[in-house]
Amino acid sequence: MEIWGVTHRGAVRQQNQDSFASQRLEDGRIIALVCDGMGGARAGNVASTMAVDLFMRRFLEQDGESNDQERMQVSAAMANQEVFQRAATDPDCAGMGTTLVAALAGPGEAVILNEGDSRAYHVNQEGIVLVTRDHSLVEDMVERGELTREQARTHPHKNLITRALGAEPVLLADCFRQSMAPGDYLLLCSDGLSNVVTEQEMLYEVIHGGEDESCCQRLLDIALHRGAPDNVTAVLIRR
Template identity: 35%
Template sequence: MKGKFITDQGRVRNHNEDAGGLFINNANQYLSVIADGMGGHQAGDVASQMATAIIEEKWLESSEINKPEEAETWLKTVILQVNKEIYAKSISQKECKGMGTTVVMSICTSDFITVAHIGDSRCYMINEDGFSQITEDHSLVNELVRSGQITHEDAEHHPRKNVLLKALGTEEIIYPDIRTISWEAGNMILLCSDGLSNKISDLELQSFLETDESIEDTSKNLITLANERGGEDNISLVIVHHELHTKEEGEPTC
């Protein structure tokens, strides 16, 4: 298994409110995370970085996960804890009032992935069935699409496109959406903030992931294209490729 995390400030923002990473536990299992912060006075930075740091710490302490139920319980427990800590900081420190963050995270084992998310940062998957988005945005426009009030095309240009219905740290208790999907050699997942998904269509994302380029080059090319199309937002992504191969010296596999 191989993975790559990359984040970029973009061409307009004066700081990066995204955070994330690709973390490996003692059993050489991958956890990928993307968090897109929000809040005044750069408090979005605080929320997304807090979320990522706590998640990383808990993952590095974790033992091997063998069953989907274990993965789902771990993700729910950690997200509830992260939410509690961010919420407490937001109400105890004036400069952090109202801060929050999206989060999308995936535990990758050799047989399955378990994905949890809050907000509009996304997870996509490519496998034998094709390319698909496996998370549902917790956003106003997505609810309008689901209820049939607007079309997907309308959603792309809706004036309230950035309004979230759920974000980590904005309520005392909040629950993520969690799902487990089987996966096998050759499959790939992409986690990203809306700085990427707002600039590059699903068909384009699929074409990038289906190239023969390395995931490092693919990641850089996606960032470059999002910036070429305006780069108004921070851009972050993680790609994980389920690739069975012999372990090279110094290279983690799972």
């Protein structure tokens, strides 16, 4: 299994409040996550960096202690508690939080956890499928039939999320299992990518656009070419 990633502040924002990390485990599997912070001039950066660091530390500490899903949920819950506590006690960090999408990818299956609107896509020769569900106002409106998917992409409230790590004392993250066959990919990204690059464009770049090693950079380049109004982060895992 292989992994690549890139993050960039975009063409408009003065600071990159996205963070990501990845690591190959001793058994050959890969753990990776993307966080997109929010909350004030610097607090978003604090939230995303804290969440990534705390999640990875707790995840690696639990080696052999629990099953994969519990291991990820415990890691995310600890990160949530720490970010929530920091937001509650540090005036500079009041109201901060972060999205989180994490994947533990192995040769047969990936376990994926998400909170907020950072996404995980499963990509192969047959197409691209959004694995996660956004916790956002527009996603709720789509599910109620009030918006189409295309309308949601340009809705003025598309960035309003309904859940975030660090916003509440107890985390209610969703967990998914995705089969992984040889040649399959997982693409993790912040909304700075998914808001400006279509799923068909993602599919093309992953499968047909060129070398896997440069795929994340190609996706970033598309976002930058379109003005990249938000921070952009992409992580690609290949089975």
